[in-house]
Amino acid sequence: MTATLTRGAERLQAAFARARAEDRAAFIPFMTAGYPTAAAFPAVADALLRHADILEVGLPYSDPLGDGPTIQRASEQALAGGTSTRRTLELIRALRARHTVPIALMTYVNPIYAVGPREFMRLAQEAGVDGLILPDLPPDQDLELADLAAEQGLAVTFLIAPTSTPARVKLVAEACTGFLYAVSVTGVTGAREGSALVEVPAMVALARRHARVPVAVGFGVADAATARQVAAVADGVVVGSAFISAVREGRDVGALAADIAAGCAR
Amino acid sequence: MPQHLPTYPQPDARGRFGRFGGRYVPEILIPALDELERAYLEAKGDPAFLAELERLLREFVGRPSPLYLARRLTEYAGGAKIYLKREDFNYTGAHKINNCLAQALLAVRMGKRRVIAETGAGQHGVASATAAALLGLECVVYMGAEDIRRQALNVLRMRLLGAEVREVTSGTATLKDATNEAIRDWVTNVRESFYILGSVVGPHPYPAMVRDFQAVIGEEVKVQLQALEGRSAPDAVVACVGGGSNAIGIFAPYAYLPPQERPRLIGTEAAGEGVASGKHAASVAGGRVGVLHGSMMYLLHDAEGQITPPHSVSAGLDYPGIGPEHCYYSEAGVAEYVPVTDAQALEALQLLTRLEGIIPALESAHAVYHAVQLAPELGPEAIIVVNLSGRGDKDVAEVMRLLEGTPGAGEVRA
Numbered sequence: 304m305t306a307t308l309t310r311g312a313e314r315l316q317a318a319f320a321r322a323r324a325e326d327r328a329a330f331i332p333f334m335t336a337g338y339p340t341a342a343a344f345p346a347v348a349d350a351l352l353r354h355a356d357i358l359e360v361g362l363p364y365s366d367p368l369g370d371g372p373t374i375q376r377a378s379e380q381a382l383a384g385g386t387s388t389r390r391t392l393e394l395i396r397a398l399r400a401r402h403t404v405p406i407a408l409m410t411y412v413n414p415i416y417a418v419g420p421r422e423f424m425r426l427a428q429e430a431g432v433d434g435l436i437l438p439d440l441p442p443d444q445d446l447e448l449a450d451l452a453a454e455q456g457l458a459v460t461f462l463i464a465p466t467s468t469p470a471r472v473k474l475v476a477e478a479c480t481g482f483l484y485a486v487s488v489t490g491v492t493g494a495r496e497g498s499a500l501v502e503v504p505a506m507v508a509l510a511r512r513h514a515r516v517p518v519a520v521g522f523g524v525a526d527a528a529t530a531r532q533v534a535a536v537a538d539g540v541v542v543g544s545a546f547i548s549a550v551r552e553g554r555d556v557g558a559l560a561a562d563i564a565a566g567c568a569r
Numbered sequence: 570m571p572q573h574l575p576t577y578p579q580p581d582a583r584g585r586f587g588r589f590g591g592r593y594v595p596e597i598l599i600p601a602l603d604e605l606e607r608a609y610l611e612a613k614g615d616p617a618f619l620a621e622l623e624r625l626l627r628e629f630v631g632r633p634s635p636l637y638l639a640r641r642l643t644e645y646a647g648g649a650k651i652y653l654k655r656e657d658f659n660y661t662g663a664h665k666i667n668n669c670l671a672q673a674l675l676a677v678r679m680g681k682r683r684v685i686a687e688t689g690a691g692q693h694g695v696a697s698a699t700a701a702a703l704l705g706l707e708c709v710v711y712m713g714a715e716d717i718r719r720q721a722l723n724v725l726r727m728r729l730l731g732a733e734v735r736e737v738t739s740g741t742a743t744l745k746d747a748t749n750e751a752i753r754d755w756v757t758n759v760r761e762s763f764y765i766l767g768s769v770v771g772p773h774p775y776p777a778m779v780r781d782f783q784a785v786i787g788e789e790v791k792v793q794l795q796a797l798e799g800r801s802a803p804d805a806v807v808a809c810v811g812g813g814s815n816a817i818g819i820f821a822p823y824a825y826l827p828p829q830e831r832p833r834l835i836g837t838e839a840a841g842e843g844v845a846s847g848k849h850a851a852s853v854a855g856g857r858v859g860v861l862h863g864s865m866m867y868l869l870h871d872a873e874g875q876i877t878p879p880h881s882v883s884a885g886l887d888y889p890g891i892g893p894e895h896c897y898y899s900e901a902g903v904a905e906y907v908p909v910t911d912a913q914a915l916e917a918l919q920l921l922t923r924l925e926g927i928i929p930a931l932e933s934a935h936a937v938y939h940a941v942q943l944a945p946e947l948g949p950e951a952i953i954v955v956n957l958s959g960r961g962d963k964d965v966a967e968v969m970r971l972l973e974g975t976p977g978a979g980e981v982r983a
Contacts, residue, residue, distance in 0.1 A: 365740060365875040366861065368749045369595045369756070375739050388873040412593055413860045417874030439593050439860075464597035466759060471599055489597060490757040 311433035312458035314405040315481045318356045319517040319538050327568040328534035329356035331519055332560055333543030335377040336360050336394050337386025339550055344394055347550055350557035352402045354564040359541060362391045362410040369438040371493030373544040388414050392430035399431030409436040420448055424455040434458035434481035442478035449478060460484050463510060465502040476513035482539060483514045487522045493544040494525035500532050507536045527566030534567045574613045574781045577825055584773020587900060589893035592772040594863040601759045606774040608679050625670050634658045636793035641924040648944035649951035654790055656958045663959030664786060664815045665696040669765055671782040673700035676763035683707040686765045687751040689716055689744030690884035691723025692959060693767030698732035708732040711750040713743040716884055723963060741878045744888050748862050768812025769892035772863030776893050783818025790954055791822060802832045804947055808956035809935040810836035811886035813895045815958035824903050836895060837935040839881035840908030850879035852891040853899050853906040861890045882911035883931035909935040915971060930959035
């Protein structure tokens with residue numbers, strides 16, 4: 304673990320600090336790279352970036368076992384269109400040429416191992432990625448990965464869940480260098496009926512006791528109302544499936560982003 | 570049948586078999602895996618649990634399964650004596666029930682009233698549904714749409730047993746996707762549900778626990794072979810490997826013996842249309858190290874880590890990975906893994922059927938094929954034990970379809 308902040312961690316934490324200074328939670332929209340197509344993705348990302356404090360880009364994966372049907376289908380469609388690791392990083396490089404908003408790359412761990420962790424980190428850094436979000440890697444499974452990321456200036460984000468024990472929260476929180484990602488419900492990603500965020504305040508409070516980094520909350524946040532609930536207690540609000548659905552249904556992604564971003568104000 | 574569950578030197582405390590295994594799962598599942606591991610270790614030391622498991626294996630499954638000398642097959646192969654460990658005799662038709670009953674008993678012990686399972690060919694789904702019916706548990710089975718089409722009879726059996734079969738249409742709509750969906754269900758309902766995993770894959774403690782529950786196969790062979798031949802270890806043990814649960818069940822009781830006492834342990838992987846064709850499910854021969862379903866293992870995936878669809882004529886071997894303990898055995902030289910093609914398995918299925926009157930599962934036929942090749946090489950003093958992991962009734966329609974499309978098929982050299 305590095306004592307000083309990496310370039311990526313600095314940029315991510317500065318984004319949280321700016322939001323905090325304006326008395327709002329950081330707004331972190333998510334989009335699957337190469338969705339709906341590699342050609343159409345940049346315009347969708349641009350629309351999100353106009354309102355985002357941080358953009359989370361998902362690396363399409365064949366077996367996304369933490370994702371619900373909406374993001375699964377988006378991944379399948381992006382992969383069918385040829386967006387895997389190489390293309391995802393190209394798309395991110397192009398975004399970084401136009402925007403200064405920090406970018407976090409969400410990826411399952413197998414694509415990292417397939418390329419080789421050191422090489423993957425190098426390629427990600429070169430493309431302009433600031434941090435990695437690792438949904439299927441409990442930090443104690445690979446103690447070297449965070450260090451390899453840090454060598455390339457990248458921050459890492461691990462996840463906690465409502466089932467996490469205090470001991471696990473402590474372990475995960477101490478491993479995070481960018482921000483901590485708290486999963487709002489027991490379940491996979493996606494909007495749900497009557498989304499129950501009842502477990503969020505206690506979980507965030509527990510996380511804050513151990514985390515030196517900001518705490519963002521995601522899963523099941525789909526509109527301004529749920530964003531407002533989360534923003535009341537957390538440093539950041541992650542919204543993913545709602546944007547995928549908006550793209551699929553041909554709705555105005557920018558308008559939805561503006562609406563949810565407004566909901567992040569306290 | 571031993572009234573205890575075995576203890577082996579692997580995995581380590583972190584669930585690693587060498588560099589393989591582990592727990593690459595969403596953090597949400599870590600407490601559940603810790604709880605499962607604690608409950609399993611407690612049950613393993615509880616005489617009441619062990620006695621109940623032993624009773625069910627004897628009275629409900631019909632264990633011990635016979636160790637059968639295949640005389641005509643031996644004569645045909647022209648060399649080593651070939652014994653068949655008859656897991657096809659088990660109630661529900663395969664070795665899967667050994668593990669399902671044990672896990673379902675564990676679910677009851679943990680106070681979980683709902684069980685989830687994934688299935689490919691439907692054998693593990695049927696065994697899970699059966700155990701759930703026996704113990705009065707709610708059961709949900711995830712099955713790929715493609716497999717539902719191929720294995721309609723097993724779908725009916727599961728429904729008749731009271732299980733809900735949920736069709737999986739994501740990805741390639743086969744076993745790996747059904748496993749993804751079962752894990753997603755577990756992530757969502759983790760507090761009240763128990764996931765009955767069907768093979769020696771998945772996050773720790775599953776690979777170790779499923780192995781321990783299947784090790785009854787090899788433990789019985791030791792006793793039976795001692796009685797029949799005056800020695801507990803044969804010269805070679807052959808078993809088919811998809812995820813690898815039947816193979817681990819017969820390998821593990823021998824795998825940790827000193828090398829000079831250890832029989833050759835040979836796993837037959839499904840080579841489909843040949844490893845070179847790219848249409849196969851041979852993860853050791855044709856894969857690279859990666860992570861799937863929570864475990865580090867040999868895996869079929871492309872240069873950027875996307876899982877590539879496996880192919881095998883047998884749905885039970887149609888899986889892109891192989892259990893972490895097998896990966897460890899392979900790397901440490903404890904066991905060998907050899908590819909057997911669809912055509913070779915079909916040939917062996919017909920051979921065993923005509924020579925011995927035993928219709929093996931297409932999965933098990935992969936092992937039979939290799940044993941026949943190996944017998945002359947080892948010579949008449951040697952003994953080979955083949956794990957006949959399941960019966961072929963489920964495959965009859967598919968086999969006939971394949972043979973009718975093959976010129977000269979149905980003609981066996983016997």
